[in-house]
Amino acid sequence: MTQQLPLGELAFTRAGDKGDTSDVTVFAPDRAVYDIVVEQVTPERVAACYGELVQGSVHRYEVPNVLAVKFVLERALGGGGPSSLRADNLGKAMGGPILRLSITVPDEVAAQASGRPRPPRDPYAEAAWVVERAGSAHNGR
């Protein structure tokens, strides 16, 4: 049996830039998920999920030795870092949309994903090194 999951339940991304090109890599935790990414996360689906954010073509590169699939998105940063009006002019957050893609996975893969840890709401709340947070009653808490 299979289930539908967002890719973000299974993998993570890092994004970088060169000029107006965004460079997003999907990293799988194991070979089973890697094969699923290769099969289902096609350049066409990736191009569609970005919509107007990406004006140029999408190239995909498979990197099985590190269980990664890279997407190179052309004309994707509103003209490129130095001329883009976007807040994220370097596209550091461009890995997000791919993680929202819906993926079909066998139940056993889904079961592994459901055990994936999530960050606590306030990761360093109890950390000994945290500098005193007082100062205003609200202070982001």
Next chain:
Amino acid sequence: MAEPLRIAGGQGFYGDATGPLADVLDESPDVVVLEALAELTLAILAKDRARDETLGWTRDLPLYLMALVPAMLERGTTVITNAGGINPVAAANMVVKAAGAMGVTGLRIATVVGDDVRGRPDLLPDEFPSADDLLFANAYLGARPIVEALEANANLVITGRVADAALFLAPLVHHHGWAWDDWERLAAGTVVGHLLECSGQATGGNHAGQWWEVPQPWRFGFPIADVAADGTAVIGKPSAAGGRVDFDTVRQQLLYEVHDPSAYVTPDVVVDMTTVQLEDLGDDRVRVSGATGRPAPAGYKLVAAEGGGYAADLSAAFGWPDAEAKARAAADLARKRIAEAGLELDGWHVELFGVNALHGPAVPPLPDGQPSEVVLRMAWSTTDKDRCGQVARHIVPLGLSGPPPAFTPASRARPRPSQLLQLHTGVVDRRPVDAAVAVSVVQL
């Protein structure tokens, strides 16, 4: 066969931390590399140089050297940096002057020049703007001139636009005696450089996995590599520092910004990263081996930039209820006011933080369509700098004449125009560039 060389990545960009150098130096690296130049940095430095011809280098270089010079003098640590930016000679002059004022002796400073081709219009590709319109035009040099500097016994090498990874490859070629056609070794050294050039990004910084579990994130360890004569490397970090080195942190940096991983082009070698093997040894150590390479292309990469007008932005926050509707209405009213004031814009860009600013059409609608709050960011560009500044004047009155509850600025900063740049990337023939590459050495 020479012992492994220990290289550390001591800086990942202009503005990086200098604190991590203390932990790095405790591990007794042979070489510390300071990588200071991103695509944009040369434009910032070109503006500095235009104001003052003794500038044009990254101005945090003295901070890094203050931390490193004792180790250079006492332990023979070598420092290699592209912090010379658009003006390596001026950077070296600054170091000579400062070291002289402090009575420092024992520095042997090499300067590499020849990457700056803005003054050589015959070398610029036809499709480039004329040299007079360019703020900078620089070729990406390789490792060779740095090796020449090391052969001249320099312990501080200051360059301009040398490819990031080449800063790390050079001391490996020098130490291990690798040949310039030993493509596997050159590829291995380039991979090490690529892994170390972004400092904390190889040791758990921007780690997209379980980032909240990265230890001691307030004391990030910068990466260190022990590189053997056969090119095999072990990536690690200072034991006392935080951060993390494992399969996940290293593979993220391995593929960072490389585009085609089977053909990562550098001035020294074209690297195939699809043959690289990463072996997690535990205890924050990852063994890297198996990189393959082939000859680099005939030309150097050339990057130039011209001014592309001016931009500014202004942000305002709107609260529940109907925060998105209020933000959209305010943006349209702002645009209308700017048009009525007769201010022509080249670009107008609206983002709604809390709705879909970062991920645009990929974001599904909220179930009830009601975010708790929305930050509206309006960015605009104009050809003329003054006009760019005047635009904000016509948005601010919405504070008392716009959607409720009022226009709440999301920042105390006043909009200030900054220059946009149009980047041009091309290829330049190596021979005339190399003919002007020169290494000079000063002994203190």
